[in-house]
Amino acid sequence: MTSTGQRPDRSRGSLYEELRDRIASGDLAPGDHLVETTLAKHHGVSRTPIREALRRLEQDGLVEQFERGLRVRLQDLDEILEVYGVRILLEGAVAASAAERYRESDRLRLHSLLERMDNVEPGDVDAMAEANRHFHQAVWAAGHNQTLVDMLNRLSVRVDRYSPSTYSDVGRWPRAAAQHHELYQAIVGRDAEAARTVAGTHMQEARDVRVALWQSAHEAAG
Amino acid sequence: MTSTGQRPDRSRGSLYEELRDRIASGDLAPGDHLVETTLAKHHGVSRTPIREALRRLEQDGLVEQFERGLRVRLQDLDEILEVYGVRILLEGAVAASAAERYRESDRLRLHSLLERMDNVEPGDVDAMAEANRHFHQAVWAAGHNQTLVDMLNRLSVRVDRYSPSTYSDVGRWPRAAAQHHELYQAIVGRDAEAARTVAGTHMQEARDVRVALWQSAHEAAG
DNA sequence: CTGGATACGAGTGTATGCAGTGGTCTTGTG
DNA sequence: CACAAGACCACTGCATACACTCGTATCCAG
Numbered sequence: 001m002t003s004t005g006q007r008p009d010r011s012r013g014s015l016y017e018e019l020r021d022r023i024a025s026g027d028l029a030p031g032d033h034l035v036e037t038t039l040a041k042h043h044g045v046s047r048t049p050i051r052e053a054l055r056r057l058e059q060d061g062l063v064e065q066f067e068r069g070l071r072v073r074l075q076d077l078d079e080i081l082e083v084y085g086v087r088i089l090l091e092g093a094v095a096a097s098a099a100e101r102y103r104e105s106d107r108l109r110l111h112s113l114l115e116r117m118d119n120v121e122p123g124d125v126d127a128m129a130e131a132n133r134h135f136h137q138a139v140w141a142a143g144h145n146q147t148l149v150d151m152l153n154r155l156s157v158r159v160d161r162y163s164p165s166t167y168s169d170v171g172r173w174p175r176a177a178a179q180h181h182e183l184y185q186a187i188v189g190r191d192a193e194a195a196r197t198v199a200g201t202h203m204q205e206a207r208d209v210r211v212a213l214w215q216s217a218h219e220a221a222g
Numbered sequence: 223m224t225s226t227g228q229r230p231d232r233s234r235g236s237l238y239e240e241l242r243d244r245i246a247s248g249d250l251a252p253g254d255h256l257v258e259t260t261l262a263k264h265h266g267v268s269r270t271p272i273r274e275a276l277r278r279l280e281q282d283g284l285v286e287q288f289e290r291g292l293r294v295r296l297q298d299l300d301e302i303l304e305v306y307g308v309r310i311l312l313e314g315a316v317a318a319s320a321a322e323r324y325r326e327s328d329r330l331r332l333h334s335l336l337e338r339m340d341n342v343e344p345g346d347v348d349a350m351a352e353a354n355r356h357f358h359q360a361v362w363a364a365g366h367n368q369t370l371v372d373m374l375n376r377l378s379v380r381v382d383r384y385s386p387s388t389y390s391d392v393g394r395w396p397r398a399a400a401q402h403h404e405l406y407q408a409i410v411g412r413d414a415e416a417a418r419t420v421a422g423t424h425m426q427e428a429r430d431v432r433v434a435l436w437q438s439a440h441e442a443a444g
Numbered sequence: 445c446t447g448g449a450t451a452c453g454a455g456t457g458t459a460t461g462c463a464g465t466g467g468t469c470t471t472g473t474g
Numbered sequence: 475c476a477c478a479a480g481a482c483c484a485c486t487g488c489a490t491a492c493a494c495t496c497g498t499a500t501c502c503a504g
Contacts, residue, residue, distance in 0.1 A: 012457085035485070046459045048270075051487095055274055059281050061372070068466070068485065082369035086312070093311055147304035147380075150283070151373055158369075234487085257455070268489045269456090290455065290496070 015043060016053040023062050023072055024161050034063060034070040061158050080159055080214055084207035087155045088200050090148055091136075095183060095199035096192040098142035106142040107188055113138050114184055117177060128173055129165030135180055139199070142187065159210060166209040176202065237265060238275040245284050245294055246383050256285060256292040282379050302381055302436055306429035309377045310422050312370055313358075317405060317421035318414040320364035328364040329410055335360050336406055339399055350395055351387030357402055361421070364409065381432060388431040398424065 019039070022028045034054065036047045043050065054070055057063040064073045098106070117131040140149045167173055179202045186195035241261070244250045256276065258269045265272065276292060279285040286295045320328070339353040362371045389395055401424045408417035 037485075047486095048458055048460090052274070052277055055277060056281065059278065079369070082367050085367070086315070086369050086373060089311060089315055090308070093308070145304050145307070147301070147308050147377075151308060151376075154373075154376075155369075259455070270488055270490090273456095 015045065015049050016056050018043060019053050019057060020060070020062065020157070023057070026161075028072050030072050030074045032072045033066070034072065036069075060154065062161075075161065075214070077211065077214060080210060081207070083155050083159050084203065084210065087152065087159075088203040088207070090152055090155070091203045092196040092200040094140050094143035094145065094148045094152065095187065095195035097145050097148070098139050099187045099190050099192040099195040101144050102142065102187055102190050106138075109138050110135070110142065110184055110187065114180060117180060120173075122173075125165060125168050128167040132165070132167065132176065132180075139183065139187070166206050166213065169209045169212070172205070172209055175205070179205075237267065237271050238278050240265060241275050241279060242282070242284065242379070245279070248383075250294050252294050252296045254294045255288070256294065258291075282376065284379065284383075297383065297436075299433065299436060302432060303429070305377050305381050306425065306432065309374065309381075310425040310429070312374055312377070313425045314418040314422040316362050316365035316367065316370045316374065317409065317417035319367050319370070320361050321409045321412050321414040321417040323366050324364065324409055324412050328360075331360050332357070332364065332406055332409065336402060339402060342395075344395075347387060347390050350389040354387070354389065354398065354402075361405065361409070388428050388435065391431045391434070394427070394431060397427070401427075 335357045
């Protein structure tokens, strides 16, 4: 051990993120038991910070109490449908809010992210997922409603698992890109209801793809 | 110390609730510094469980990082409006869902809580708040959507502060009770859109009262 | 009296120790 | 061989010890 005491070599949230990513990537699979000592060893820290990260993951709904300890939460189809149901509503709300509160200063950011999206290498799923995420977050920011953003983040965390992105579905990207353009137009045109509709539809399609992904993953496993 | 080691005399969430209640009641006022050692002494435990509770309060948005440590979060009008904005949407959604998924078995519970509400001693604000909360939670449960319930809980926690309830506003109770009856009728009648509207309107009024409460509290303080 | 350096203290982050609990494995008995 | 009693152990929850940081008070020199 090169250091003890305070000095957070890993700033506070980062251990949480490491664990969250391990869950998202499937390295820690649904149902896996999480033993504090084991995780502590694996991440090179003591149990204390591990415990804090686990508590947070529990709040996020990624991890749950099971018998004596914790395990990675299993996800059923109902849960995915529930989360997307709320997400459809709130993505619509934030898009509408972005349209209502639109200011010129928002446009540059949105537009540059839109371009970046258009220039993604075809087939590069990770780049798609990233460009998509950035664009959506820019819309969230343009909504100027931190409470909505918090809720949307919580919801995203709960379903961004099992696969890097719903864009692993071949063929969805161009369609999604078109919807992003529509959304951009609606926001810039200050048409709140159009923005709500487009964002909602976009999320519904994301839901359908996610459901299909879940189903194929669970057929494979039995 | 009568006991050491595991035995959680206070089951795990309860310390969190104690702190949350101290914030809600104003015992720990907005802006107050929270010192782990002090809280630990006050609640008769060590820093470890206090820290876990604080992390959770931070997630809830009741407490925030400030300089070296934590303080009780200040709340501005915008935040209250944001939270209620989302709450209006989601209370509407859960009411609609309750109407859609209505089953006879839900009716007994809703009805008995409605009666209990009608029999509250006039002027007993705490009893009003409690009856109100129970009725709403029954509606949430009838919606059969745990994700929505989670979100609504998070939102409630963030605004149920400063005063025990929006029912401290004289005259709101009968009106709210009437709305609860309307909501009940809409759910039992399986009229999702009516339920959504009633619940939304109800929340809007709650918002207005909360805003008025906030304003009078902040005029008094300057 | 003022500026800067140093010492101190309050408070957090992390590690570790210790007690209790529930499951499991072992052993003895009918 | 089946089953109950007991020992063991893996693991958690809580307490405490220690390291480090930053603000502040103090003290000395100019």
